[in-house]
Amino acid sequence: MPYCRNSNVELVAVTQFNVDAYVKEAMENIIIRVVNRTVYILGDFEPGTLLVSDSGSKLLVVARRREMDSRFIELLKIARELAEGVPEMFSISTALAVSPAVPRPGEAVKQYEWPSGPGIYSPEGEFDPLEFSDTPHLWIMGATGSGKTTLTKLLVEKAAKEGRRVVILDAHDEYCETVQRLGGACIPAVVPFCDFNDFELLALTGLLRVGQAIRMMRYLNFFRRAFCRLAKQVQIQDVNAALQKCADAMIMLDVIRTDTQSLTGGDSLMTEFVKVLKEEIGGVAFNALKEVVKKDEDRMAAAMMYLLQALELGGVLLNHKLPKVAAVRLLDFRSLFAVSDYMLAVTSYVFRSLMEAREDALVVVEETPKLLTDDVARRNLALFLSQSRKFRVQAILTSQVPDELMQNTRLVVGKIGNPSYAKKVAELSPQMPAAVAKLLPQLSRGQFVYIDGQKTLPIRVVI
Numbered sequence: 001m002p003y004c005r006n007s008n009v010e011l012v013a014v015t016q017f018n019v020d021a022y023v024k025e026a027m028e029n030i031i032i033r034v035v036n037r038t039v040y041i042l043g044d045f046e047p048g049t050l051l052v053s054d055s056g057s058k059l060l061v062v063a064r065r066r067e068m069d070s071r072f073i074e075l076l077k078i079a080r081e082l083a084e085g086v087p088e089m090f091s092i093s094t095a096l097a098v099s100p101a102v103p104r105p106g107e108a109v110k111q112y113e114w115p116s117g118p119g120i121y122s123p124e125g126e127f128d129p130l131e132f133s134d135t136p137h138l139w140i141m142g143a144t145g146s147g148k149t150t151l152t153k154l155l156v157e158k159a160a161k162e163g164r165r166v167v168i169l170d171a172h173d174e175y176c177e178t179v180q181r182l183g184g185a186c187i188p189a190v191v192p193f194c195d196f197n198d199f200e201l202l203a204l205t206g207l208l209r210v211g212q213a214i215r216m217m218r219y220l221n222f223f224r225r226a227f228c229r230l231a232k233q234v235q236i237q238d239v240n241a242a243l244q245k246c247a248d249a250m251i252m253l254d255v256i257r258t259d260t261q262s263l264t265g266g267d268s269l270m271t272e273f274v275k276v277l278k279e280e281i282g283g284v285a286f287n288a289l290k291e292v293v294k295k296d297e298d299r300m301a302a303a304m305m306y307l308l309q310a311l312e313l314g315g316v317l318l319n320h321k322l323p324k325v326a327a328v329r330l331l332d333f334r335s336l337f338a339v340s341d342y343m344l345a346v347t348s349y350v351f352r353s354l355m356e357a358r359e360d361a362l363v364v365v366e367e368t369p370k371l372l373t374d375d376v377a378r379r380n381l382a383l384f385l386s387q388s389r390k391f392r393v394q395a396i397l398t399s400q401v402p403d404e405l406m407q408n409t410r411l412v413v414g415k416i417g418n419p420s421y422a423k424k425v426a427e428l429s430p431q432m433p434a435a436v437a438k439l440l441p442q443l444s445r446g447q448f449v450y451i452d453g454q455k456t457l458p459i460r461v462v463i
């Protein structure tokens with residue numbers, strides 16, 4: 001079929017031999033222009049719809065316009081002059097070619113039929129967002145009701161059935177049923193006190209944001225070493241109560257005698273703790289510490305205060321081993337403080353434990369922005385992500401809002417109700433076509449767009 005040109009724009013020809021047939025066909029979804037991978041279709045399609053052309057090209061509709069573009073006025077005039085019943089206005093849908101092949105003007109299109117069985121699908125069939133790559137982590141974003149939790153649960157089930165370790169930091173208590181069905185367990189956000197490293201102890205106690213915390217951290221380290229050693233020697237029934245008594249003993253080092261089993265108005269557990277502390281750090285350091293307590297009583301008391309404050313937030317265990325599949329119930333936290341620093345401590349512990357196990361693992365951080373309260377938290381979470389990929393630990397970060405951390409991940413984005421969020425996503429993801437950013441607020445539940453450094457794909461979640 002010949003083409004007519006208008007300002008170097010190719011338009012489907014309207015010939016004198018088949019004008020009536022052409023006009024009828026034109027109303028039935030014909031490609032009228034192709035620019036690079038942007039395709040203009042004479043037809044009315046809902047944004048987010050996936051189309052397939054005569055040649056098999058897959059097209060994602062990103063916009064539609066129900067008034068004639070000036071570039072197509074000539075075509076409209078020709079059609080109206082030579083045929084009856086042609087409307088004064090056509091709908092034009094704009095689509096992106098999301099398959100390697102790009103269609104040609106003149107091809108007809110029809111809606112793509114997605115598979116009906118449960119799963120995650122792209123235009124090429126079943127799709128696995130967890131397939132490991134140079135950028136293994138996923139940022140799954142969408143408004144409430146977009147289907148991001150459903151998508152995440154499908155990925156959790158897939159990973160667990162493949163034999164991977166799975167840990168979910170569950171902010172809304174939504175994953176227990178899924179985890180239990182997979183043979184896993186829902187566990188409270190407890191603190192494995194004797195397994196924590198220095199950073200986790202800082203986060204646990206809230207000292208990450210305290211200036212000149214080095215001395216307090218030193219006191220806490222002495223305390224933890226002694227307490228954990230004591231716990232191996234003495235059966236402790238109530239860990240929290242024991243920690244509080246031993247914290248009091250740290251402040252009273254200069255009045256507790258270790259040559260007796262008791263002290264004035266005292267407690268044998270406190271005495272035993274002081275004995276163990278002396279054995280753990282050595283006599284010279286112990287005597288120096290007693291002198292320090294006298295001169296630096298306020299800082300020692302502050303260190304113990306931060307520790308006891310942390311105990312009020314969640315349960316404490318001496319040691320703790322994560323189940324093969326686990327949901328950590330962050331909903332049990334009892335203060336806003338816990339949502340940031342305490343959660344950061346638990347997150348660090350989870351990532352570190354999985355890396356030390358050297359097994360393929362998946363970590364789901366639900367409602368990631370609750371972790372990203374400031375630059376300190378953001379830098380540390382970025383560090384977890386960069387280190388964990390070397391040990392085959394993959395992360396899924398879910399969110400309703402964009403964040404600069406998503407620049408270190410692949411994106412799976414569903415419906416975004418706030419247009420400013422869609423704009424921010426585009427700013428943080430230069431590889432995202434501008435038309436896709438405008439599409440995001442128009443997506444329906446279960447519709448997502450997958451974006452990495454090489455491709456942009458529509459995906460569909462079917463349950």
